[in-house]
Amino acid sequence: MPNKNLMLSRKQQILNTAARLFRKRGYSATSMRDIAREMQMEAASLYNHINSKQAILSELLLHIAQAFTDGMFEIKNSSVSNIEKLEQLVALHVQMTVDYTDAISLIPNEWVHLEGDAIKHFLNLRDQYEKDFNTLLEAAVKDKKLGDIDIDLASFSILSSLRWLYSWYSKNRHTDVEKLKKEMIRNLIYGLK
Amino acid sequence: MPNKNLMLSRKQQILNTAARLFRKRGYSATSMRDIAREMQMEAASLYNHINSKQAILSELLLHIAQAFTDGMFEIKNSSVSNIEKLEQLVALHVQMTVDYTDAISLIPNEWVHLEGDAIKHFLNLRDQYEKDFNTLLEAAVKDKKLGDIDIDLASFSILSSLRWLYSWYSKNRHTDVEKLKKEMIRNLIYGLK
DNA sequence: CAATCTAACTAACATTTGTTAGTTTTGTAG
DNA sequence: CTACAAAACTAACAAATGTTAGTTAGATTG
The missing domain is CATH 1.10.10.60 (Homeodomain-like)
Structure with a gap:
């Protein structure tokens, strides 16, 4: 081939x-x-x-960050329950991991090497995403769909697992993507019930 | 002297x-x-x-890795239930995070810059630790203390959250350590029940 | 064919890098 | 006070870095 x-x-x-x-x-x-x-x-x-080495990094990172922001926008504005929105967000992370395994691996750490406007832009997108995620988690708790958890810590735990999924996926590329989505939703969301 | x-x-x-x-x-x-x-x-x-820049990195990383290995040894050989051993492991991670916040932050990524015997040694310790963790998780499932989870994926999720705890803790240093241990045990272990 | 464009090349640059060698300062033990 | 060791210094090194300038081979277009 x-x-x-x-x-x-x-x-x-x-x-x-x-x-x-x-x-x-x-x-x-x-x-x-x-x-x-x-x-x-x-x-x-x-x-x-x-144009530069720096431009390579910022294209890679901002492309991923923008895709997450776009996905969050769609899901936030869809007309399903809050808990279903959380499920869709987990599925979004899994899909992004499968589609952009290498580039997504740079998200947790390599953004520190961004400079100037690029780092500001990246952190804006990231922080807003995390706020939106927390808000959804809080809404699901108010809906009595989740237990009385520490929102901030639970959000952090879920996002940590999702950020590192690329590493697991690299060693398990045979895995069926839809099955992986379901398993992650179960582990990360319904584990908290 | x-x-x-x-x-x-x-x-x-x-x-x-x-x-x-x-x-x-x-x-x-x-x-x-x-x-x-x-x-x-x-x-x-x-x-x-x-002796060298490289020696700084390997001292930092191997010290942390060895501490985890020692902790695992103690916990494995203690005479409590498997699920309690898992709890103690989560507590170990939290304590290490509090005690060595900066050095522990290097564990997820910076080991790639180790060279020669240091990288071999580090990866040996890490891989053995993960195997032991999986074994304990499996034992707890067999004890019917945890649901019928995908061991590998669950183990990965838990360890991901624990590896990234330093980042949450850096922004929440006021948090009571014992409370944090309990909350993490609840989130990561009993969430899976 | 001639003109243009794309994408490769060679050569060079100013910095920054980890590290060594040799020397001087500083603090302490006798 | 002297002697010595610990720990700082200055100076320099070869190698590697991101990037620019100018040139050239090959394809495309008029």
Whole structure:
């Protein structure tokens, strides 16, 4: 089977390669020459497609963060119960993990290497997302669908597990995605009942 | 001999400072000059106390990993029920998080920058710990103390939350430690019942 | 064919990096 | 006070870094 990367734009190939290397060794420990070697080209040639190393990181991270924000917007405004919205959010995380395993692995830590407006933007999206998540969790408790939990700590626990799912999924790629969604919903949401 | 104690205490200051900076910016993005500046000394002077940047990282990570291994050994061999052992393990994580907040933050990601024997040793300790954790979880299920969960995924979820607790705790240092232990046990263990 | 565009190349740059060597200061024990 | 060891300093190093400038090969278009 030919390389899947062949069908993508050169820029997208570079982003994918960078995501894989950033995941493996971290942003700082990955050099432009590392990325270039993997792409079988010279480091300077990368600049025909991307503006800077920093721009690679911010494209990767902001793309993921925006996708989560968009997903949250849709789910928040849908007309299902609060507990169902929570279920859909867990499913969103699982789906994102499956679709963007490498890039999503950068979310927990590598954002610290963003600079300027990019880091502000990223943290704005992240903080708003977490606020929305807490709000939904609180609403579900008020609906008597969840026990009398510490909202902040429970929210943190759930999101921690979801953020690290990429690591589990990498070792279990055979897993059926829909089954995984159901199991995570059970573990993380109904475990708290 | 009091000279040696003074030297060790200076070394410990360096380790603590390094842990704080490694946490903030990552191992690779933290230079020896960064650590030195924070210690109000020159980079070269650090080498009177430590052998290399790499040695700092491995001392920090292996110290934490060994403490977990020791804790697991004690708990495994104690004469309480399996479910109580799980409770004690959660409490161990919480206590370690409180005692070594900065150094413990390096456990999830920064081990990738270990080299040679250090990385082998670290991964051995980590993998054995996770195996022991899984075994206990399985035993608790067999005791009918937990529902019919996917052991691997549940173990992963619990450990993810515990690994990231340092981040929550940093923003909630006022929290009573014993209360936090109880809440985490409830969230992570009895949530699964 | 000629002109244009894309995407590769080589060469070089100014910084920053971890670390070593050699020297000087400082604190303490006898 | 002297002697010594601990721990700081200055200076320098080779290697690696992100990036720019200028050039060239190959394809596409008029």
